[in-house]
Amino acid sequence: MTELIAYGMLALTAIGACAVVVAAGCLALAAIRLLQNLAHRRAARPAPAPAAAAAPGTVAWWPCHTTICGHMQSRHDLTADGRWVCSRCRTTREGA
Numbered sequence: 001m002t003e004l005i006a007y008g009m010l011a012l013t014a015i016g017a018c019a020v021v022v023a024a025g026c027l028a029l030a031a032i033r034l035l036q037n038l039a040h041r042r043a044a045r046p047a048p049a050p051a052a053a054a055a056p057g058t059v060a061w062w063p064c065h066t067t068i069c070g071h072m073q074s075r076h077d078l079t080a081d082g083r084w085v086c087s088r089c090r091t092t093r094e095g096a
């Protein structure tokens, strides 16, 4: 009986040691990722290119939040006045 308790304690200690090893690995990985992220942020990011003016006839796929389209992605066509009209329910929206 005493041996059983000793083996149980040994098993618990081994499980705890494994958990400590895994935690140390996670911390090391997190530290590496943090350093990589910091190094990446230091590099100057190029300014995003200005969005080109969309011409009439341009299409875009967006979720349409009407009961007809039910939040599903649908094709939106750009009209001459700069509005987007849903090709399924014909609802217009201002922009992206």
Ligand SMILES: [Zn+2]
Pocket (backbone or CB within 6 Å): 064, 065, 066, 068, 069, 074, 086, 087, 088, 089, 090, 091
């Ligand atoms: Zn729609």
